[in-house]
Amino acid sequence: MSLVAGSYERFIWGYKLKSRKHPQSFALIPTFSFPSHLSTIKTVAVYGSAAVSGGNDDTIKIYDLSSSTEIGSLHHTSSITSLSFFSPPSISSFPRNLLAADATGSVSIYEADPFVHLKTLKVHKKAINSLSVHPSGKLALTVGHDECLAMVNLVRGRRSFYCKLDKESSIVQFNQKGDKFIMVVDEKISVHDSEDAKLITELDNKKRVLCTAAGGNGFLFTGGEDRSVTAWDTKSGQVAFSIEDAHSARVKGIVVLTKDDVLGEAYMGDPYIVASASSDGVIRVWDVRTMGPGKPNPIAEANTKSRLTCLAGSSFKSLRRPRLENLNEGENQDSAAAE
Numbered sequence: 001m002s003l004v005a006g007s008y009e010r011f012i013w014g015y016k017l018k019s020r021k022h023p024q025s026f027a028l029i030p031t032f033s034f035p036s037h038l039s040t041i042k043t044v045a046v047y048g049s050a051a052v053s054g055g056n057d058d059t060i061k062i063y064d065l066s067s068s069t070e071i072g073s074l075h076h077t078s079s080i081t082s083l084s085f086f087s088p089p090s091i092s093s094f095p096r097n098l099l100a101a102d103a104t105g106s107v108s109i110y111e112a113d114p115f116v117h118l119k120t121l122k123v124h125k126k127a128i129n130s131l132s133v134h135p136s137g138k139l140a141l142t143v144g145h146d147e148c149l150a151m152v153n154l155v156r157g158r159r160s161f162y163c164k165l166d167k168e169s170s171i172v173q174f175n176q177k178g179d180k181f182i183m184v185v186d187e188k189i190s191v192h193d194s195e196d197a198k199l200i201t202e203l204d205n206k207k208r209v210l211c212t213a214a215g216g217n218g219f220l221f222t223g224g225e226d227r228s229v230t231a232w233d234t235k236s237g238q239v240a241f242s243i244e245d246a247h248s249a250r251v252k253g254i255v256v257l258t259k260d261d262v263l264g265e266a267y268m269g270d271p272y273i274v275a276s277a278s279s280d281g282v283i284r285v286w287d288v289r290t291m292g293p294g295k296p297n298p299i300a301e302a303n304t305k306s307r308l309t310c311l312a313g314s315s316f317k318s319l320r321r322p323r324l325e326n327l328n329e330g331e332n333q334d335s336a337a338a339e
Contacts, residue, residue, distance in 0.1 A: 001257060002065050003028070003313040004051045005277050006041030007306040012053055012061070014068060015302055017273075017285060028283060028302040032068040036061045044312040047085035047095040050112065050322040051312070054080025060100055062115060064322050072324035074115060079103040082131040082142075085112065089135070097137070101128035105144055107152055114323035119157050123150045130171045134194070135178040143169040143183060149197075175214045180234065182220060184209045189222065191234045201237040205230065211311075213254040213274070221274060223251025229276050229286065241291040247278035253311025273299075277311035 001017040014031040038057035045052050051063040060074040060083070080102055085095035097118075098110040105124030110117055124144035133140045139160070140152045147168045151161035171184035180200065183190050189203040189212075203220075210224040218235040229243040229251060255275040277283045284298040 001273065001275075001313060001315045002031075002046055002051070003255065003275055003283065003311065004044050004046050004053070004063070004065075005253065005283060005304065005308050005312075006044045006053050006055070006310045007281075007304065007308050008040050009306045010035040010037045010039060010041065010055070011304070011306055012036040012041060012044070012063070013283075013304050013306075013308075014051075014063070014065065015283065017275075017300060026285065026300040028285065028300045030302065031065070032063075033304070034070075036063075036070055041309055042079065042081060043083045044310050045083040045085050045098070046312040046314040047087060048314060050085070050095055052083050052085075052098060054083050054100060060098075062322055062324060066321060071322060072115070074100075074110065074117070076100070076102055076108070077104070078106075079127075081128050084131050084133050084140075086133045086137045088137060099131060099133060099140060101131040101142060103127040105146070107131065107140070107142065109154070109157070112322070121152060121157065121159060123152060123159050123162075124148060129169065130173070132173045132181065134174055135176065141172045141174070141181060143172045149183070171209070171212055173212050173214060175218070175220070175234070176216055180218075182212065182234070184212065184222075187224075189220070189232070191220075191237075201234065203232050203234075203237060210250060210252055211254050213256040215256045221254050221256055223254050223276055225250050227251060227278070229254065229274065231288065231291075241288070243286060243291070244295060246276055246284065246286070247280070247282055249278040249280035249282075251276050252279050252308055253277040255311055255313035257313070257315045273315075275311065275313055277308045279307055279309075281306045281308055283308070283311070 003015045005013040013033045015028045037055040041055040043054045049066040056079045058076045082101040084099045086097045087095045095112040100108045108120045126145035128144045142150045153160040169183045174181045187205045191200045207226040213221045220232045229246040231240040233240045257273045275285045281304040283302045285300040290296045
């Protein structure tokens with residue numbers, strides 16, 4: 001398992017979760033840390049050996065996790081607010097595309113092997129807060145500062161739906177199957193049917209939600225100002241379990257694994273390893289099978305001693321090195337047509 005975290009201090013942090021000699025004993029092994037951006041890192045994404053980070057310096061940085069190195073940059077004209085990889089289910093070892101949302105309300109689409117700019121679409125009137133790609137790769141949802149929800153048709157390369165919300169949403173995310181999606185508005189989480197956006201249920205977290213991660217079988221993991229990691233059963237609308245005071249500061253990122261290569265084997269079914277990161281610089285890894293009365297202990301922990309802003313991870317192994325065809329990709333984006 002690879003974890004990558006970004007921080008206010010411009011640093012990017014990389015870790016590997018590895019098993020120790022003792023059964024069920026793990027450790028977070030640092031693989032790299034360096035100031036990759038010129039200002040705050042706002043978002044990170046990981047898939048196989050490919051990782052990217054975006055920040056307020058209008059730049060996407062690309063990393064090869066197999067060699068723990070930065071291999072290039074993609075330049076924008078505004079801050080990067082959200083990043084997401086996509087790969088078809090049949091191609092699990094390396095992403096096919098990268099989508100990047102920015103502060104102008106645009107979404108840029110890249111081929112990921114090699115990293116080549118394909119198109120930039122004007123989607124929102126103001127900055128995009130969150131971006132989520134459907135598992136089919138045919139569409140994506142975005143929410144923005146303009147208090148709107150938008151749908152992007154990735155096959156035709158255009159915005160296909162745009163509607164006003166009652167209040168600005170900070171997060172939008174599909175579940176693993178893609179038949180539902182969630183939106184976060186402060187402490188409220190609404191679950192919707194992907195077919196017609198009909199509201200299915202609402203979840204009340206009491207305090208503001210800052211990050212989410214989709215789990216299997218209708219589970220949704222959230223973290224935020226309550227400093228806890230909460231697992232919701234979106235089918236019943238109830239809390240399945242919660243790690244109270246999982247951190248001593250706000251939880252800013254959550255990663256849920258869908259496959260496990262920590263022990264050298266893959267499994268399909270309920271994920272049981274969850275990682276969380278807080279604004280005081282601490283990353284913790286939890287085995288959710290141990291959830292019960294009382295506060296569980298993390299199975300691994302690392303302290304970056306920086307103010308973390310985001311967390312991403314992957315359990316997919318890849319022997320392929322990310323390729324970058326043009327280091328000055330920004331010149332292509334500047335001339336891309338906006339719709």
